[in-house]
Amino acid sequence: MLSNIGIPGLILILVLALIIFGPKKLPEIGRAVGETLKEFKNSAKGLANDDEDSNEKKKNNLEK
Numbered sequence: 001m002l003s004n005i006g007i008p009g010l011i012l013i014l015v016l017a018l019i020i021f022g023p024k025k026l027p028e029i030g031r032a033v034g035e036t037l038k039e040f041k042n043s044a045k046g047l048a049n050d051d052e053d054s055n056e057k058k059k060n061n062l063e064k
Contacts, residue, residue, distance in 0.1 A: 017029075
């Protein structure tokens with residue numbers, strides 16, 4: 001979906017965001033989005049690690 005935007009579409013989105021939110025709010029919004037994505041990535045990584053741990057425990061129980 002996002003691969004179809006292209007450079008002109010991205011520029012248009014950035015200009016609209018600048019007009020709507022203003023130059024003072026834009027860095028705050030960007031920071032908040034970045035922190036949200038970072039937290040989501042860490043949570044997803046934690047879920048994947050939990051799945052791997054549970055699979056290893058099941059495998060060890062079957063070997064006994």
